[in-house]
Amino acid sequence: MKRLTASLRLLTSTFAMSLAMVPAWAQSAPAPAPASVLSLELNAAQPSEKGCRLTFVVNNALGADLSKAAFEIALFNEAGVVDRLTVLDFKDLPAGKTKVTRFDLSGADCGKLSRVLINSATECAGSGVDPAVCMRALKTSTRTAIAFGI
Numbered sequence: 001m002k003r004l005t006a007s008l009r010l011l012t013s014t015f016a017m018s019l020a021m022v023p024a025w026a027q028s029a030p031a032p033a034p035a036s037v038l039s040l041e042l043n044a045a046q047p048s049e050k051g052c053r054l055t056f057v058v059n060n061a062l063g064a065d066l067s068k069a070a071f072e073i074a075l076f077n078e079a080g081v082v083d084r085l086t087v088l089d090f091k092d093l094p095a096g097k098t099k100v101t102r103f104d105l106s107g108a109d110c111g112k113l114s115r116v117l118i119n120s121a122t123e124c125a126g127s128g129v130d131p132a133v134c135m136r137a138l139k140t141s142t143r144t145a146i147a148f149g150i
Contacts, residue, residue, distance in 0.1 A: 037061045038069075038093075038134060040118070041141045042148040043100070045110045052108035054116070058090055059098040062129070062137060066093040069134055070123040075108065076115035076147075083108070087122050115147040 037059075044055040060066055070089040077083045088103050124134030135150070142148035 036063055036133070036137050037139050038137045039139050039141070040071075041143065042116060042146060043143050045113060045144050045146055047110050048104050050104040050106045052105045052110040052113060053102055054088075054105060055100065055102045056088075056090075057098060057100050058093060060093040060095055062133060063095055064126050064129050065095050066124065066126040066129060066134070068123045068125040069093050070121070071134070072119040072122050074115075074117040074119050075105070075113060076117065078112045078114050080114060083113075085119065089123075113146055117148075118150050 039057075039059040039061065041057040042054065043057045044053075046053050046055070058069075068089075068091065070087055072085060072087050074085050075083045086105065088101075090099070090101055093099060118135075118138065118140065121131070121134035121138075124131045138150060140149045
């Protein structure tokens with residue numbers, strides 16, 4: 001019985017010491033770097049007097065201000081055929097800021113729009129910003145029935 005009690009004390013002591021080391025180990029692990037992301041959400045597509053109004057929510061989490069950001073998009077009709085190419089100019093996008101922007105697409109019918117494809121970044125400028133970052137860090141999402149992406 002003494003041997004069993006001694007073994008249990010040793011096991012309990014070892015377990016307690018290992019638990020005491022967990023916080024020290026967890027604190028020594030480096031925190032992961034925040035992801036550099038430019039989030040672009042197609043938030044709404046509504047008929048307007050001019051045609052179809054697309055509403056986007058964009059968040060610049062790149063860690064740097066963008067003085068200019070513009071993207072060429074391709075609009076696909078209900079048959080999956082490219083209807084047109086156009087450039088959407090989001091203008092300046094301050095770092096850490098979320099911005100809502102609307103674009104009226106003249107003559108476009110929202111009901112016949114099946115897909116919006118980001119073809120390329122036509123402009124991506126900012127102090128110390130690599131022009132390729134706008135496409136490389138772009139993450140797209142949609143809250144509409146329209147497919148949206150790269």
